Amino acid sequence: MPPTNTFAGAAIDRVSDRRQDDAWIGEQLRSPTARAIVVSHEGPFVDCTSDPCRPAFVAAADIDDPVFLGRDADGPLFATAGDHVPGAYTAMSLRDAGARMSQADAGLLAYATAIVGWHGSHGFCARCGHATDLAAAGHERRCPSCGATHHPRTDPVVIMLVHDGDRVLLGRQARWPEGRYSTLAGFVEPGESLEEAVAREVGEESGIAVTDIRYRSSQPWPFPASLMVGFHARYANGEPSVHDGELEDVRWFSRQEVRDAANGQSMLHLPPPVAIARRLIDEWLED
Amino acid sequence: MPPTNTFAGAAIDRVSDRRQDDAWIGEQLRSPTARAIVVSHEGPFVDCTSDPCRPAFVAAADIDDPVFLGRDADGPLFATAGDHVPGAYTAMSLRDAGARMSQADAGLLAYATAIVGWHGSHGFCARCGHATDLAAAGHERRCPSCGATHHPRTDPVVIMLVHDGDRVLLGRQARWPEGRYSTLAGFVEPGESLEEAVAREVGEESGIAVTDIRYRSSQPWPFPASLMVGFHARYANGEPSVHDGELEDVRWFSRQEVRDAANGQSMLHLPPPVAIARRLIDEWLED
Incomplete structure (x- = not known):
């Protein structure tokens, strides 16, 4: 099995075949065990009164525009948009939540955030x-x-670790913190396969041609609506150089440089474990 | 390398870093070699005066709302919507075009069809x-x-061949031609990985649980905006039965039954070679 990335792994039955059944959905909403996750502009409300944090579950009966997420072990679960909830809960960015919660809870919040965000930005035909x-x-x-x-809407994005066996190709955007480098990535365009998107994006961002494009794993990434599809690809030819203005630098790093960075002993800062980019790098280090 | 599926393989440099450069795009449009593909409601216009058919290339100077596809070996290439073109060209469904053209030409028409279709259905904010x-x-x-x-918009869809080593799980929709069965498939939802979508869709459509979910290949499928992401998955447990109303039948077929169908010697009709579903089946037969 591929690894389970952060934001995947929600432990919920979506019961998608009952979504059109208004009577059944109404019963779920009126159930005494029905709970809701509230998503604010800053992120979902969370309960950090114990460790680790958990989603803040409020009574579903009190919410407007309920979105049915499904049923988990505790009963029906809904989501809605809102900037206030009753109780001592605080809003947390989904990225922070992903780093501070169980796999299943982070997955639940990713699902709620993605679908609530879609409603918020798609109110018109x-x-x-x-x-x-x-x-x-x-x-x-x-x-x-x-x-x-x-x-x-779910926007597929390819993200790829390019290597030549000994070295890995990483790039950085000008707005990133100093020393941060990551794998290349970009949106899949109309009329191309995932593999074509990998080759095109690497060429556009670095001038490098790749071969041997191999799928690794995928990750929901609702910022606001991406699905990251991760690959390893092997260097074919070209010299890395900034091409299209998205990156301010792109270059090779040796296996030892990357290993030192993974151990926190470097000026090079790799992406955090919450991101599939880091997993693609870690898997390459392990190979 | 994964196989190249129909509708991938357009031989074009999208030159995506120049799309925002109106002056440069204007030069491309005024180039004497600038051509356009016109997409009607029935599909793209094609030129079948020779065999195989080719896209019908019209002068780009004559079109409204040009979409810049990129540059191919013959120069700049645009696309637009239209129900008439000068000359003896006819509109053809993209599916038919995919079965009757070179890989590269079918890919080009898929790209043009996808992006022209998006404009046609997304004119408002x-x-x-x-x-x-x-x-x-x-x-x-x-x-x-x-x-x-x-x-x-590009909508990721998982499509998966489920097998237990000796048998393969196929389903049919009521509206399909008699005898047609295919692999299961469904849209990826917010907040799930591709692998989660595979497991969820198989469960919803057949009641079967799967394991060992392995990526195979992907295919642009602009009907109107899908990206098919193909997997093989191994049967874990359950008995196949119709669950969610999408299918009218779902059941196991033996390797021999599928082999006979692939050879055209059966009442079972497999999907045509243009579809990744067929490739997933053929690859399983070859394993």
Whole structure:
């Protein structure tokens, strides 16, 4: 099995075949065990009164525009947008939550954040411009004017560790903290396979041609709506140089330099464990 | 390298770093070698005066709302929507084009169809409802009212061959031609990895639990905007039965039954070679 990355692993049955069943969804919402996760503009509300933090679960009966996430071991679970909740809960960025929670809880918050965020930025019909309504228990939006049905958006992104056996190609963006380098990445475009996207993005960002493109694992990355699809790829030819303005530097690092950085003994700062980029690097170090 | 599936393989440099450069895009459009692919409601216009068919290339100077696809060996290439073109060209469904053209030409038409289709169904701002304008040479739409930038949508879909070593799990939808069975598939949802989507969809559609989920290859599938991500997965437990109403039947087929069907000697009809589903099946037969 591929590794389970942070933000995957929500322990929930989505019960997707009942989303259209308004009566059943209503029963779930009125259940005494129904809870909701509230997502603010700063991130989901969390409960840090014990360690590790957990999602803050509020009574589902009190929320507006409930999105049905599914059923977990404790009963029905909903999500909604909001900047206040009753009780001593605080909002936390999803990235921080991912680093401070169990795999399953971080996955749950990623799911809630992704779908609540979609509603917040897709209130109007892209086809005709009319205001749309929440439908299918929050898994669709429907247009009362033209009849279009809209589904949550998930944007596939390829992210790839390029290596030549001994060295790995990493780049950095100008806005990143000093010393931070990471693997290259970019959005999949219309009319290309994942492998074509890998080759194109590496070429665009570094001038390097790659071969032997191998899938490794994937990660939901709702910032706001990405799905990271991770690869290793082997260097074929070219000299690394900044090409398209996305990066301010791109260059080779030796296995020893990367190993030192992974051990915290370097000016080179690798991405944190929460990111699939780090996992792609760690797996290469282990190879 | 993974296999190249139909609709991948467009032989074009997308020159994505120049899309924002209006002056350079204008030069490309005015080039005497600039050509355009026109996509109608029935599919792209094609030239079948010789065999195999090729995309119908019209003069780019004549088109409205040009989308810059990139540069191929013959010069700049654009795409646009239209139901008429000069000359003896006909519109063909993209599926038919995929079965009757070279890999590179089918890839080019998939790219053109995907991005032209996106413009056709996303003329308004999902954030505020205002009409949006084509921008970045057709790779964005921008809202003059709220300032939002919108990018083409690509919907990741997992498609998976489930097997137990000797048998393969295939399902059929009621609307399919008699005897047609195929691999299970479904859209990736917010907050899940590709592997989670595979396990969830197989469970929802058949009641089967799977393990050993292995990526195989991917395929752009612009009907209208999917990216098919193909897996093999091994049966863990459960008895196949129709679960969620998407399928009218789901059941095991023996290796011999599938082999006979692949050879056209069966009442079982497998998906055509244009689909990654068939490739997943053929690769399993070869294992």
